[in-house]
Amino acid sequence: MSYAFLSGYRVQAAARQAVEAGAEAEAASNRAERAVQRLEDVLARHALVLKTLLNFCEKRGLFNEPEFLRMMEEVDLSDGIRDGRYKPGAEPKRCVACGRANQRTAIRCMYCGEDIPDRAII
Numbered sequence: 088m089s090y091a092f093l094s095g096y097r098v099q100a101a102a103r104q105a106v107e108a109g110a111e112a113e114a115a116s117n118r119a120e121r122a123v124q125r126l127e128d129v130l131a132r133h134a135l136v137l138k139t140l141l142n143f144c145e146k147r148g149l150f151n152e153p154e155f156l157r158m159m160e161e162v163d164l165s166d167g168i169r170d171g172r173y174k175p176g177a178e179p180k181r182c183v184a185c186g187r188a189n190q191r192t193a194i195r196c197m198y199c200g201e202d203i204p205d206r207a208i209i
C-alpha cells in the first residue's frame with residue numbers, strides 16, 4: 088500500500104501555510120506603512136505649527152533665532168542628554184497620600200483622588 092498521497096497532502100498543507108503566512112506578512116507590512124504615513128503626516132503638521140509659531144514670535148520681536156537655539160539647547164540638556172531631543176523621564180509620580188504610582192501628567196491620584204503637586208506638563 089502506498090502512502091505517497093500523504094506526502095503530497097503534507098506538501099500542499101505546507102504550501103497553504105506558506106501562502107497564508109505570506110498574506111499575513113503583507114497585511115502587517117501594509118499596516119506598518121500606513122502607521123508610518125500617519126506619523127509622517129503628524130510630524131509634518133507639527134513642523135508647520137512650530138515654524139508658524141517661530142515666525143510669528145520673531146516678527147513680534149519676542150526672540151530671534153540665536154536666542155531660540157540657545158533656549159532649545161537648554162531644554163535639550165534638561166533631560167540630562169545632549170542629543171537634539173527632549174525626552175522627559177518616564178518616572179511615575181508617587182501619590183503623597185497612598186504612595187501608589189500615577190502617570191507623570193496625572194492631576195489627581197487615580198487610586199485615592201489626592202492632588203498630585205508638580206505634575207509634568209508633557
Ligand SMILES: [Zn+2]
Nearest residue numbers: 182185196199
Ligand atoms: Zn493616592
